[in-house]
Amino acid sequence: xxxxPLSEPLGTCMPGFSGTITGFTSDNKDIESASVEQLREMxxxxxxxxxxxxxxxxxxxxxxxRVGAMTIALRRQQANLVQVTAS
Amino acid sequence: xxxxxxxxxxxxxxVAVVGNPNCGKSALFNALTGLRQKVANYPGxxxxxxxxxxxxxxxxxxxxxxxxYSLTARSVDEEVTRxxxxxxxxxxxxxxxxxxxxxxxxxAQHLRFVLEIRELGIPMVxxxxxxxxxxxxxxxxxxxxxxxxxxxxxxxxxxxRKKGLDDLKLxxxxxxxxxxxxxxxxxxTVRQRQKAARKIAATAxxxxxxxxxxxRQIDRILLNPIIGxxxxxxxxxxxxxxxxxxxETPMELIEAGIGSTQAFLVSIxxxxxxLSFFSDGILAGVGAVVVFLPQILILFLFILxxxxxxxxxxxxxxxxxxxxxxxxxxxxxxxxxxxxxCAVPGIMAARSxxxxxxxxxxxxxxxxxxxxxxLPVYTVVIAAFIPNQTVGAGIxxxxxxxxxxxxxxxxxxxxxxxxxxxxxxxxxxxxxLLELPKYQSPNIRFVAIGxxxxxxxxxxxxxxxxxxxxxxxxxLAVYPGAPEGATEPAITYSFVGVIGSALEVVFAPIGFxxxxxxxxxxxxxxxxVAIAALGTVYSLSGSEAMIxxxxxSVLNSAWSLPTALSFLAWFVFAPQCLSTIAVTRRETGGWKxxxxxxxxxxxxxxxxxxxxxxxATWLLG
Numbered sequence: 291x292x293x294x295p296l297s298e299p300l301g302t303c304m305p306g307f308s309g310t311i312t313g314f315t316s317d318n319k320d321i322e323s324a325s326v327e328q329l330r331e332m333x334x335x336x337x338x339x340x341x342x343x344x345x346x347x348x349x350x351x352x353x354x355x356r357v358g359a360m361t362i363a364l365r366r367q368q369a370n371l372v373q374v375t376a377s
Numbered sequence: 378x379x380x381x382x383x384x385x386x387x388x389x390x391x392v393a394v395v396g397n398p399n400c401g402k403s404a405l406f407n408a409l410t411g412l413r414q415k416v417a418n419y420p421g422x423x424x425x426x427x428x429x430x431x432x433x434x435x436x437x438x439x440x441x442x443x444x445x446y447s448l449t450a451r452s453v454d455e456e457v458t459r460x461x462x463x464x465x466x467x468x469x470x471x472x473x474x475x476x477x478x479x480x481x482x483x484x485a486q487h488l489r490f491v492l493e494i495r496e497l498g499i500p501m502v503x504x505x506x507x508x509x510x511x512x513x514x515x516x517x518x519x520x521x522x523x524x525x526x527x528x529x530x531x532x533x534x535x536x537x538r539k540k541g542l543d544d545l546k547l548x549x550x551x552x553x554x555x556x557x558x559x560x561x562x563x564x565x566t567v568r569q570r571q572k573a574a575r576k577i578a579a580t581a582x583x584x585x586x587x588x589x590x591x592x593r594q595i596d597r598i599l600l601n602p603i604i605g606x607x608x609x610x611x612x613x614x615x616x617x618x619x620x621x622x623x624x625e626t627p628m629e630l631i632e633a634g635i636g637s638t639q640a641f642l643v644s645i646x647x648x649x650x651x652l653s654f655f656s657d658g659i660l661a662g663v664g665a666v667v668v669f670l671p672q673i674l675i676l677f678l679f680i681l682x683x684x685x686x687x688x689x690x691x692x693x694x695x696x697x698x699x700x701x702x703x704x705x706x707x708x709x710x711x712x713x714x715x716x717x718x719c720a721v722p723g724i725m726a727a728r729s730x731x732x733x734x735x736x737x738x739x740x741x742x743x744x745x746x747x748x749x750x751x752l753p754v755y756t757v758v759i760a761a762f763i764p765n766q767t768v769g770a771g772i773x774x775x776x777x778x779x780x781x782x783x784x785x786x787x788x789x790x791x792x793x794x795x796x797x798x799x800x801x802x803x804x805x806x807x808x809x810l811l812e813l814p815k816y817q818s819p820n821i822r823f824v825a826i827g828x829x830x831x832x833x834x835x836x837x838x839x840x841x842x843x844x845x846x847x848x849x850x851x852x853l854a855v856y857p858g859a860p861e862g863a864t865e866p867a868i869t870y871s872f873v874g875v876i877g878s879a880l881e882v883v884f885a886p887i888g889f890x891x892x893x894x895x896x897x898x899x900x901x902x903x904x905x906v907a908i909a910a911l912g913t914v915y916s917l918s919g920s921e922a923m924i925x926x927x928x929x930s931v932l933n934s935a936w937s938l939p940t941a942l943s944f945l946a947w948f949v950f951a952p953q954c955l956s957t958i959a960v961t962r963r964e965t966g967g968w969k970x971x972x973x974x975x976x977x978x979x980x981x982x983x984x985x986x987x988x989x990x991x992x993a994t995w996l997l998g
Contacts (some may be wrong), residue, residue, distance in 0.1 A: 331449070332812065351698065352809050358485060359486070360486060360812055362811070363810070
């Protein structure tokens with residue numbers, strides 16, 4: 291079982307991380323929260339490559355991530371809604 | 378011709394321009410209509426709708442709308458877009474055609490929104506914009522396949538180079554008389570549409586390209602933990618230094634021109650009211666403000682370049698931490714930085730802030746950011762009282778004081794934000810979610826248009842509001858004339874003299890003489906008018922030699938240093954701008970918040986001036 295890569299919340303990742311989006315943290319399996327929906331609208335989606343590029347120089351939060359062709363800045367708390375696995 | 382048709386009452390088909398933020402909607406709108414809507418490289422540059430007629434043979438009305446990622450509106454500007462395209466807007470009627478703009482370098486993401494809008498059942502044309510950038514990134518898209526897959530016409534465009542416009546106009550005209558696209562099931566949830574969009578993109582994209590490689594490389598430097606903040610603060614510092622040093626020569630030229638015109642008038646006109654009207658009234662008053670055109674243009678040049686390169690969003694990213702410490706988020710930094718130019722667009726730009734309390738806080742602190750109208754006030758007083766010397770490494774002392782005044786404004790804005798967020802605008806801090814756009818070299822045409830517009834607005838103000846208030850002030854300063862055997866200058870006996878003496882009672886504790894007190898009254902309309910008013914008042918009470926020496930040397934001999942410092946402190950805070958008050962009323966929907974804003978700023982201004990004056994008097998005494 292150890293060969294299956296574990297998913298972790300994006301908010302805990304440091305610059306240099308690169309991997310794939312595996313899913314979103316949701317309280318309810320059927321209805322996604324407004325925050326998750328907003329992340330999807332911005333371009334986050336399952337299966338996309340993701341990389342943490344930068345973090346704020348003053349407090350390591352927010353982070354800037356590359357998702358597909360875009361660069362998106364967001365706070366770590368919100369990034370925690372995104373589940374990722376390292377590649 | 379198009380305008381004529383519209384004027385005669387024929388209703389032209391309405392085309393709404395819709396798309397993700399920063400995909401070039403406003404640039405396309407400008408290219409199609411010939412108008413000059415603001416264009417910038419950051420998400421949220423357009424915050425209100427604007428309409429215009431398409432130029433050329435087709436008769437269409439185009440409405441430019443704020444960008445949004447979906448029809449679930451999360452901020453005031455996005456709500457406008459939602460209302461217009463769903464036909465629920467109070468003024469605009471439902472559009473006949475939707476022009477859906479898509480960034481060719483980010484097709485997979487932008488397509489999802491295209492599929493969502495398609496569901497509205499309105500005839501639609503897709504503009505595949507920025508195809509030049511896509512080509513540079515070696516992205517290749519099969520337009521025919523894309524068009525077939527989504528069932529609407531797709532036209533390739535490059536808005537900033539005016540490519541593909543004729544094809545687009547024809548497609549829009551054709552769509553206006555066509556039925557809506559047949560319904561295709563792409564899914565009802567964001568997730569389903571996302572999947573469908575990725576599938577379509579995968580078949581239409583022939584080559585994925587190399588990504589925004591240049592942008593990544595630049596970001597590695599500009600968002601570096603050390604170089605990043607140093608660059609940001611260095612840029613701001615350079616901006617304020619440049620405003621001072623680059624403008625010196627052109628300002629001296631304008632000043633010399635005004636001085637020699639005054640001398641010329643003195644030589645050809647007999648001493649009397651007519652000479653006084655032109656020399657003391659118009660030239661001394663309006664001239665005192667027109668001198669600052671070069672400074673204001675340099676300031677706007679910096680802000681326009683920052684806005685068009687894509688750096689603004691990075692500045693917001695770097696500032697987010699600091700903004701979070703006072704309860705705001707980095708997003709608020711963009712309207713606040715714009716407020717360095719003018720608080721009015723800054724306050725309107727706050728519409729892109731999703732959280733209502735954050736938006737209100739940003740609006741209330743925007744007037745504390747040092748706007749360009751304060752430049753004349755600061756420059757005159759600094760030139761008169763701060764020695765023009767360097768303090769090492771090419772940094773001028775005058776520029777340093779100016780930077781200090783800007784800093785005072787910024788710091789008090791942050792403190793006020795913290796206070797407001799804990800009292801009147803109490804509530805949880807909003808999150809920060811911002812797309813960092815790809816860098817682009819500044820579009821020289823857009824920057825030039827922006828500067829031209831600013832020069833036009835500035836000179837029009839000088840020719841209208843400043844001219845009129847100067848003339849009124851001159852009239853009140855000349856009548857009634859001095860009585861027989863008067864010992865003081867005639868102006869002391871005029872209406873202005875009387876009003877000034879009455880107001881002096883209020884302002885004496887903060888070191889203001891009657892001349893300053895009276896100049897603050899017309900200065901309520903706009904800050905720079907105060908300088909025009911001082912120009913007129915001192916011109917009327919001084920000798921010819923003094924007038925020709927200019928306002929700077931007049932002030933130098935008329936004011937004490939504590940008074941000058943107190944005057945600077947006053948202008949850091951005082952809400953002396955009717956336009957700002959008016960736009961705050963409009964944006965907050967009532968008089969409550971503008972009244973609150975004016976009250977708190979006047980209290981701060983009086984308090985700061987009082988402390989400054991007393992401290993300076995004590996230290997120098």
